[in-house]
Amino acid sequence: MNTIKRIDPRRPYTITAAGLRRITLGAVAEAGAMTGGDAPRAVHGGAAKPRRTTLTATRTILVAAHSDRGSLDEHARQTIAAAALIADAHTQVALLVFGEMKDDAAALGADRLIELPAFDRRVFAPESELQTLSACVAQIAPAHILLPDNATGDGDLGRRYAAYAGASVATHVVEIDPARVSVYIHARKSFATRALPDLILLAPGAVDTRLPFTGAGERIELPGTAADHAHGSTYVDLGIEEIDAAQVALEEADFIVSAGNGVTDVGAFERLAGAFGAAIGASRVAVDNGMFTRDKQIGATGKTVEASVYIAFGISGAVQHLQGIKDCRHVIAVNLDGSAPIVKRANLTIIADTQATISSLIDEVARARSPDSRAVAPAVTTAVEGVAA
Structure with missing residues (x-):
């Protein structure tokens, strides 16, 4: 029997200047990007972007997302950009990635990167991910947590954490600024605004990823964030089922x-x-x-x-x-x-x-x-x- 691989709906992609979608599997840092210290990073056309802030951080905004074969999709990139845009000069943006991370975190606007390559997004392990997110929050004590509001892992994790921690939450956020978030209600007939909650689940397309600055992009490690899929899990992952190519x-x-x-x-x-x-x-x-x-x-x-x-x-x-x-x-x-x-x-x-x-x-x-x-x-x-x- 011939088997065929389906398109993965969670694979990362970017939108080109011409409005075309380009998949970014195994994406690498931007060509010509500089690394290290406070040096500005090169961007398209040879220009350089400054660092968003070089001041000592006294506050943290945490972004959590799943990667696919080392890259983040456009929705996750928008969520990082949103965190960077609402952060002030004394706030750092920490990025927690479930999976391998090959993208340039600094170019995306992140100041700290916590990479968890032991997690495989093709494995259903919600309890392990929730424990890891909770451990990360306990150590860095973020003022706010942002996740992409999707139906493929991040949105589910965000809702699980809100229920677990009793955190205030806003879902399907379509507008965000340093003071408030906005969402559609009543079947999109009304528009509601509230102060920034503990947890923000961002809708796709709410933020432009083209930032005028970069983050520090420093990789850090946190103890107690290793994957442990077997411990206390009530779920059994049956894996990916192969089907006939004709189907x-x-x-x-x-x-x-x-x-x-x-x-x-x-x-x-x-x-x-x-x-x-x-x-x-x-x-x-x-x-x-x-x-x-x-x-x-x-x-x-x-x-x-x-x-x-x-x-x-x-x-x-x-x-x-x-x-x-x-x-x-x-x-x-x-x-x-x-x-x-x-x-x-x-x-x-x-x-x-x-x-x-x-x-x-x-x-x-x-x-x-x-x-x-x-x-x-x-x-x-x-x-x-x-x-x-």
């Missing part, structure tokens, strides 16, 4: 191989998709030629996809097709024509015969997964991840 819509697929008119051996192409565990897509030309069913068509007149990895075999890249893959994170093109429009969109282009490339990839995947290639497999995996980063 997953292209819009939900995280890895897609797509065929165009340059694919002549559909059987070999389907075997490659099975070897990769990827969903199958196609260009309009390939569908019109009867090679694939209409539900596989990707483009303006077909389906718009948001895969982390999209490999286009023998697709020239008409504007309609490019529109359908505009939100894909990594686009790899295999084509004989180095001037094809899809080459300009692709992050990596292989100028080679499509069928020969498909055949070689099938052989390489089989070789990497064979028992005799265990010593080679890690190197192959690293190479593939390097291409996708």
Whole structure:
């Protein structure tokens, strides 16, 4: 049975200046960023941002969020920005990350970073996370705690903590300033404002992440914040269930191989998709030629996809097709024509015969997964991840 990986709804992304969503898996610090001390950090265009404050902190605002493979999504970034914008010169912004953190915390506006790589956001461990958040609050005594108000972990953790600690809380906050928060009530027919509570769950889009300053970005460690999923847990995590690839819509697929008119051996192409565990897509030309069913068509007149990895075999890249893959994170093109429009969109282009490339990839995947290639497999995996980063 072929299995396929679904799109993770909690994967991080950013919004580009053109208004397009770009997934930020394994994101790294901004190019040209400086590190260390009070030095200003470089930003786009070569300008430098000053530190928000260099005064001694007497007060703390804590932001807590889950990361995905080392990166925070746009909603979490907005929450950090909100904390930085309401902090005064004697207030530090502490960021507690459940998971690995590869993003530049200073560029996001955080002064202190507490990274908890032992937590895996794919593991359901609400009690352990609540205990860790409580331990962190007990040690740094923040004036306010901010979390993204989402349905994928952070919002649940915030509500659990409010109930556990008896803290005052505001949810779905759409406006925030140093004195108050605002929310919609009565089915969005009314607007309510109140003083800053202990716990603030921020709605998406409430704050612009483009800050005019940076934070200190200092990494610190707190005792008693290690993950302990087994201790006292009343939940049993059954893990992630794999399903038949045919049951997953292209819009939900995280890895897609797509065929165009340059694919002549559909059987070999389907075997490659099975070897990769990827969903199958196609260009309009390939569908019109009867090679694939209409539900596989990707483009303006077909389906718009948001895969982390999209490999286009023998697709020239008409504007309609490019529109359908505009939100894909990594686009790899295999084509004989180095001037094809899809080459300009692709992050990596292989100028080679499509069928020969498909055949070689099938052989390489089989070789990497064979028992005799265990010593080679890690190197192959690293190479593939390097291409996708």
